[in-house]
Amino acid sequence: MNENLLEIRNVSKAYVGxxxxxxVDMTIRKGEIHCLVGENGSGKSTLIKxxxxxxxxxxxxxxxxxxxxxxxxxxxxIREGVQIIxxxxxxxxxxxxxxxxxxxxxxxxxxxxxNWKDIKEIARHALDEIGEDLDLDERVENxxxxxxxxxxxxRALTQDAKLIIMDEPTSSLTRDEISRLFNVxxxxxxxxxxxxxxxxxxxxxxxxxxxxxxxRDGKMVGTFNTEELDNDRLVYLMTGxxxxxxxxxxxxxxxxxxxxEVRNLSKSRNFKNISxxxxxxxxxxxxxxxxSGRSELALALFGMFPADSGEILxxxxxxxxxxxxxxxxxGIGYLPEDRLNQGLFIEHSITxxxxxxxxxxxxNKFGFISAKKREELVHxxxxxxxxxxxxxxxxxxxxxxxNQQRLVLAxxxxxxxxxxxxxxxxxxxxxxxKATIHQIVRGLAENGxxxxxxxxxxxxxxxxxxxxxxxxxxxxxxxxxxxxSVTEDEVFSIMSRKEAYEAV
Amino acid sequence: MKLFDAVKTYDYRxxxxxxxxxxxxxxxxxxxVVTIINPSFLSIENxxxxxxxSAGMAILAIGVFxxxxxxxxxxxxxxVAISAQYIAVKTLIILGIDNLALAFLISCSxxxxxxxxxxxxxxxxxxxxxxxxxGTLSVFHxxxxxxxxxxxxxxxxxxxxxxxFGLAQVFTLVREDGTKFGLSLYVLIILGIVVVTWIILxxxxxxxxxxxxxxxxxxxxxxxxxxxxxxxxxxxxxxxLAGIMAIMHLAMIRYATPTLSIxxxxxxVIAAVVLGGARITGGSGSILGTLLGVALIVALQKNxxxxxxxSYWHQFLVGLIIIVGVSITYYQSLRRSQQRxxxxxxx
Numbered sequence: 001m002n003e004n005l006l007e008i009r010n011v012s013k014a015y016v017g018x019x020x021x022x023x024v025d026m027t028i029r030k031g032e033i034h035c036l037v038g039e040n041g042s043g044k045s046t047l048i049k050x051x052x053x054x055x056x057x058x059x060x061x062x063x064x065x066x067x068x069x070x071x072x073x074x075x076x077x078i079r080e081g082v083q084i085i086x087x088x089x090x091x092x093x094x095x096x097x098x099x100x101x102x103x104x105x106x107x108x109x110x111x112x113x114x115n116w117k118d119i120k121e122i123a124r125h126a127l128d129e130i131g132e133d134l135d136l137d138e139r140v141e142n143x144x145x146x147x148x149x150x151x152x153x154x155r156a157l158t159q160d161a162k163l164i165i166m167d168e169p170t171s172s173l174t175r176d177e178i179s180r181l182f183n184v185x186x187x188x189x190x191x192x193x194x195x196x197x198x199x200x201x202x203x204x205x206x207x208x209x210x211x212x213x214x215x216r217d218g219k220m221v222g223t224f225n226t227e228e229l230d231n232d233r234l235v236y237l238m239t240g241x242x243x244x245x246x247x248x249x250x251x252x253x254x255x256x257x258x259x260x261e262v263r264n265l266s267k268s269r270n271f272k273n274i275s276x277x278x279x280x281x282x283x284x285x286x287x288x289x290x291x292s293g294r295s296e297l298a299l300a301l302f303g304m305f306p307a308d309s310g311e312i313l314x315x316x317x318x319x320x321x322x323x324x325x326x327x328x329x330x331g332i333g334y335l336p337e338d339r340l341n342q343g344l345f346i347e348h349s350i351t352x353x354x355x356x357x358x359x360x361x362x363x364n365k366f367g368f369i370s371a372k373k374r375e376e377l378v379h380x381x382x383x384x385x386x387x388x389x390x391x392x393x394x395x396x397x398x399x400x401x402x403n404q405q406r407l408v409l410a411x412x413x414x415x416x417x418x419x420x421x422x423x424x425x426x427x428x429x430x431x432x433x434k435a436t437i438h439q440i441v442r443g444l445a446e447n448g449x450x451x452x453x454x455x456x457x458x459x460x461x462x463x464x465x466x467x468x469x470x471x472x473x474x475x476x477x478x479x480x481x482x483x484x485s486v487t488e489d490e491v492f493s494i495m496s497r498k499e500a501y502e503a504v
Numbered sequence: 505m506k507l508f509d510a511v512k513t514y515d516y517r518x519x520x521x522x523x524x525x526x527x528x529x530x531x532x533x534x535x536x537v538v539t540i541i542n543p544s545f546l547s548i549e550n551x552x553x554x555x556x557x558s559a560g561m562a563i564l565a566i567g568v569f570x571x572x573x574x575x576x577x578x579x580x581x582x583x584v585a586i587s588a589q590y591i592a593v594k595t596l597i598i599l600g601i602d603n604l605a606l607a608f609l610i611s612c613s614x615x616x617x618x619x620x621x622x623x624x625x626x627x628x629x630x631x632x633x634x635x636x637x638x639g640t641l642s643v644f645h646x647x648x649x650x651x652x653x654x655x656x657x658x659x660x661x662x663x664x665x666x667x668x669f670g671l672a673q674v675f676t677l678v679r680e681d682g683t684k685f686g687l688s689l690y691v692l693i694i695l696g697i698v699v700v701t702w703i704i705l706x707x708x709x710x711x712x713x714x715x716x717x718x719x720x721x722x723x724x725x726x727x728x729x730x731x732x733x734x735x736x737x738x739x740x741x742x743x744x745l746a747g748i749m750a751i752m753h754l755a756m757i758r759y760a761t762p763t764l765s766i767x768x769x770x771x772x773v774i775a776a777v778v779l780g781g782a783r784i785t786g787g788s789g790s791i792l793g794t795l796l797g798v799a800l801i802v803a804l805q806k807n808x809x810x811x812x813x814x815s816y817w818h819q820f821l822v823g824l825i826i827i828v829g830v831s832i833t834y835y836q837s838l839r840r841s842q843q844r845x846x847x848x849x850x851x
Contacts, residue, residue, distance in 0.1 A: 090726050092719035094787030095712075103712065107728040114707045 004063070005030045005163055005194050006051065006082075011060030013046055020046040021057070022218040028163060031192045033185060035205045035226075038215035039238055039431060040400055044198055047215065048165055052084050053077035065162070078108070081162030085152045085169065093141035098123040100140050100151050105158040126154035129191075130184045146177035153184060164188065165196040170204055174290045174456075175496060182208050200431075202234055214238055239432045247484060248442055250282050250466035257316055259450035260332075260419045262301070265310030270296040271474040274310070278419065278450040283441065285461030286454045288471030288495050294454050295337055297471070298423045301452075302334035303327040314418065328357070333417030335408055337424040337454075343408040346397045350389055351378045353396050353407055357415045381410035385440060402433020409440060420444065423454045438464050458488045470495045527780060527796040531803065538807045545807070548677070552687050556756070558802035559690035562795060563749040564773045565780075566701055567742035569794045572777055573705075574738050575718040575786025576633035579774070580622060581746045582767045583644035588614040588743075589750035590762040591652055596663050604665040604751075612747035618644055619743020620736065627735035641770070648762050656761035662754070670755035690752055697745065702791055710737060718786030775822045776801040778829035785833065801825075 006028040013021040021043045028034050038044045049055035051062065053074040062069045064080040091100050101123035106114070123136050132150050140148060149169060156164050170178050185195050185208060199205055205212055206226060214221040214237045221237050229237075258277035265274040271293035278284050288294045299305035301312065303321040312319055319330045327334070336343045344353055355362060355374055362377065364370040378392050385406040389399060396407055405425065412420065422441065426434040441464065445451050455461050461468050462483050470478040470491060478494050480486050538545045564581055571578040592611040596602070618640070625636045673686030705711035713734045716724040725731055754760050780797030782789025801822070808817050 086726075088722075090720065090723035092716050092723055092787070094719035094783075095715060099712065103716070104727045106709065112709050114709065114712060 003030050004028065005032075005065065007063040008047070008051070009061050009063065011047075011050060011057045011062070013050065013055065013057045013059075019218050021050070023060070024215070024218070024220045026213050026220060026223065028194050028196060030162075030194060031189050032194045033189055033208055033210050034194065034196050035209035035212045036196055036198045036215065037200060037202070037205055037212060037234070037238060039200070040402070040429075041217075042215040042238075043218040044215055045167070046218075048084060048167060048196075048198065051077065051082060051165065078159060081160055082165065083156035083159060083161040083163070084165045085149075085156060085167065087167045087169075089148050089152045091140050091148055091151060094139060096137050096139055097134055097143070097151055098136040101126050101136075101154045101158060104155055108159065122158055123154065126157045129157050130154060130187060132184075144177075146173050146180065149173070149177075149181060150184065153188075161193060163194045163196060165198065167198045168200070169197070170199065170201060175492065178204065202231055205234070206231070216240060235431055241432065246463075248283055248445070248464050248466055250279075250445075256280055258313075259315060260301075261311075261313040261316075263311040263313070265297070265300065265307045265312065267296065267300055267305070267307045270305075271300075271307075271471075274476060276469055276476065276479075278452060280448045280450055281445050282467065283445045283451040283453060283465045285465030285468040286452060286471060287456060287458060287461050287468060287491065290456065292471040292495070293474035294456075294471050295423055296474075298334065298421050298452070298454050301327070301421060302332055304334075328415055328417075331416075331418035333412035333415055333420040335405075335412055335420070335422040335425055337427065343411075344396045344404060347395050350382070350387065350392045350394060350396055350399070350407060354378050354381055354410050354414060357411055377414065381414060385410050385413075386436065400433075402429045402436070405429050405433065405437060406440070409437070413444070417449065419450045419452070421452045421454065425453060425455070426457070426460060458491050462486070462488060462491065472496075524781060524790060524793045524796055527793060527800060531796060531800045534800065534803055534807075538803070538810065542807075542810055545810075549679075549685050552685065554799075554802060554806065556688035556690050557806075558798055559688070559694045560749045560753045560756070561769070561773055561776065561802060562694050562798045563697055563745050563752070564769075565776050565794050565798045566697060566791065567745040568773055568777045569780070569782050569789060569791065570701070570705075570714060570738055571633070571742060572782045572784060573718050573786060573789055574714045574735070575721065576626065576735075576738070577774070577784070578622065578633065578637045578739065578742055579770045580618075580637040580641040580644060581742050581773075582770050583641045583648070584615050584618045584743050585746035585750045585753070586762055586766045587618060587644050587648045587652070588612070588747040589754050589766070590648060590760055592751065593657055593662060593666075593754060593760045594653065597657065597661060602663040602665050604669050607663075607665065607751050608748065611750045612744050615743035615745070615747030615750070616740045617743070619740040619746075622743075623736040623739035626739065627732040641767075645762075645767055652762070654762055656759065656763070659758045662758055662760065666751070666755040667758060669751070670758065690756075693748070693752065697748070698791055698795070705791070710734060714738060715787060718788070771826065772801055772805075772818075772822050773798075775825040775829070779825050783833050784830050 004027045006026075008024060008026040011021055011024045012019070024043070024047060026036075026047075036044055036047070046055060050057050050072070053072040053076055056071055062072050064072075064077075064082065067080070069076060092103075095103075098120045102119040105122060106119070120136055127134060127136075127150075130150065130153060132154070134143070134147055134150065140151060143151075153164065169181060173181065185197070188195060197205075197208060206229075209226050211223055211225055212229060212234070213223040214234070216238060256279060259280050261277040263275050266272045274297060276284070286294050286297065296305060300307040301321065303324045303326050306322050312321055314330050314332075319326070321327050321330065321332075324334075345356070351374065355369075355377065358377075359369065362369045362373045364373070381387075382389070382392060387399070387403050387406045387410065389403065396404060399407060420441075425437055425441070429437065438460075441451055441453070453461055453465055462480075465483060468480040468483060468491070469476050470480070472495055480491065535546065544550055564585065567581055568578060588611040591614050592607045595610055596607055622637055622640055625631050625640070626633055669689070672689040674689055674692055676684045676686035678684055703711075705714065713724065713729040713731075716727065716729055717731055717734060721731070750766075753766060757765070759765075776797040777789070777794050778784060778797070779800060780789065780793035780795070782794065804821060805818050809815055
């Protein structure tokens with residue numbers, strides 16, 4: 001069993017001026033569940049692409065099934081049984097499950113004519129292999145992300161996969177769906193199929209992996225048995241620094257009238273009778289599973305998805321929030337979950353992204369935007385939030401994930417909000433940037449802002465909030481008043497337990 | 505009681521989701537109204553006539569449907585058709601040949617050649633399809649008028665083979681007064697094209713590739729579809745269909761003018777396809793829906809005046825149909841993306 005399925009030897013790859021991979025060695029054994037971790041930009045995706053034969057390495061070689069490849073072509077990689085499930089899953093939303101699963105195989109066999117009976121049989125067989133029963137005639141656009149994931153895995157199986165590489169497969173799955181995915185991966189293992197699991201969610205790494213390989217700045221830090229590692233060590237190996245985790249303390253004595261108070265806020269089919277308040281200097285967490293109504297609540301508070309009934313009071317005054325302009329005028333800022341689509345004008349410059357929310361403040365007496373004011377403001381925010389960029393005129397997409405998130409923060413902070421809502425503030429952000437973002441948020445709260453953090457990462461809310469509200473099925477089912485008194489597991493079981501659902 | 509349950513549990517929404525059903529009922533409703541005003545509307549003779557006069561549009565619509573399916577759009581097909589028609593008839597007249605097969609050969613060749621220019625620009629240079637075909641619409645039509653000619657050919661000059669083709673019938677029926685009428689051969693041609701297209705789309709890898717690139721182009725590329733080849737097929741097939749339509753059109757009206765006979769009807773054809781339920785963003789739609797869409801547009805065109813409305817209403821309605829059709833597609837995709845986050849049952 002200890003035979004190596006894949007061996008990567010001394011592989012280097014440089015893009016214009018950047019050493020993406022630097023003499024990387026890695027082996028994957030037959031039937032092994034292997035995790036590849038590393039921060040954004042550490043070279044994970046380049047390494048996957050080299051194994052897929054999509055990117056050609058400058059140096060080094062790859063051995064698959066004891067065959068040595070100096071240059072691996074995509075077709076060789078597929079023939080040797082390497083299947084990659086990209087983060088976007090590469091499915092056809094308009095086609096049925098059956099076709100999505102079977103088409104690749106039919107193309108590979110150079111079929112010209114479609115035999116629908118074959119298509120269905122191949123698909124049925126592949127789904128049976130992972131023990132799933134989905135409606136083969138349903139279109140992929142109508143199924144959940146978790147089911148799409150299973151379709152992608154089944155498709156890989158139709159091509160005699162020996163190694164399935166999954167790129168960040170869990171980023172849009174709920175806890176239950178992740179467990180289901182992990183069961184499938186372990187089943188595959190029993191049948192001798194190896195899985196390379198690329199992730200940055202460390203808890204998952206410990207749950208599923210037998211061995212972990214760590215990339216940092218294009219270099220292989222090493223491969224470890226999972227037992228040899230713990231969370232702190234892994235973080236250290238990935239980032240090269242110690243990341244301190246402390247709990248946010250809110251001084252109860254400072255308590256004043258609430259900054260924002262929400263009374264019986266409801267929106268049909270989304271959330272019902274939500275009441276809570278946030279004081280100056282508080283960081284309140286809202287957590288819950290996907291579909292618990294947490295993000296919808298945030299969108300309602302920010303006017304993007306206005307509530308049907310209920311009241312919102314800001315500093316004791318009732319405000320009506322029907323659109324985002326109302327929210328901004330009332331002093332509410334919002335950091336969206338999907339920063340690429342909702343948070344940034346990704347092709348525009350950093351400058352433009354920062355000033356877009358406050359153009360009126362930059363006007364000079366002729367009604368034009370004052371270049372001086374603009375530069376001062378951009379300079380201030382880039383420095384305050386430590387956005388790393390050589391040039392504020394470069395497009396936002398040139399920044400790394402963590403820096404992009406800081407840019408979105410800058411954009412909203414420039415509006416001077418009294419209440420700031422952050423929805424999934426660290427999704428897709430690497431560990432070091434995560435810590436910086438958390439620090440910034442704490443600093444804001446200490447200066448008197450009221451913060452609401454919405455996140456499904458329980459450690460994130462327990463560490464950074466002084467109070468946590470747990471939502472399920474559109475209601476607040478629990479309030480954690482003292483975050484030191486509960487563990488992650490306890491909160492998780494509260495938000496996913498059956499009684500919680502039956503009680504509401 | 506059981507029946508009641510069955511009625512209750514049947515998912516009517518799934519039936520309504522099918523655009524074909526919806527278009528069918530609109531068509532039915534419209535026919536009933538028109539028949540009340542003019543009882544001869546539902547006569548066999550009138551239906552045969554409608555079938556013949558909508559055949560040309562139906563062929564063009566099938567071409568447009570395939571382009572939409574692949575996630576593109578083509579507005580140049582009318583210029584392709586008129587070029588194919590005029591070049592074919594002019595060649596036949598100059599050479600003095602009276603042969604329908606040659607006419608089709610020339611017409612379809614011109615169609616495929618012009619289609620391949622579109623395909624070349626779109627697949628090799630990856631230009632946006634709307635802009636490309638808007639450009640070629642003008643280039644093809646302008647080129648025809650400048651380099652091939654602009655003088656019309658009248659009925660007397662047009663070779664006889666066109667006339668007999670235009671009058672050819674699958675079978676004839678006799679009216680009460682002894683005169684004859686029949687079902688045009690055009691109906692068989694359209695039927696043939698429908699069957700061929702359906703087989704290509706449903707049973708060939710090429711056809712599934714068209715669906716695939718309309719659904720997710722990048723995934724299609726990763727799966728190993730040859731996108732360049734598929735796009736060449738699509739735009740050449742549109743040209744080929746335009747070539748066939750060109751000869752049928754000429755044979756029906758027996759007058760060939762390169763100025764403004766087919767060019768200008770692009771929007772009506774696209775409206776018919778959109779009305780038939782083809783998603784403007786690609787990947788979805790059906791041939792049946794497309795045909796129903798054409799039937800509805802032609803029925804509108806023919807009967808507005810009958811219903812006491814000016815014919816300008818046609819133009820007005822065509823634009824409206826496109827806007828409403830696109831809005832429905834957009835609204836549906838919005839609903840779908842929202843359904844992903846909200847609960848399925850009521851709180």
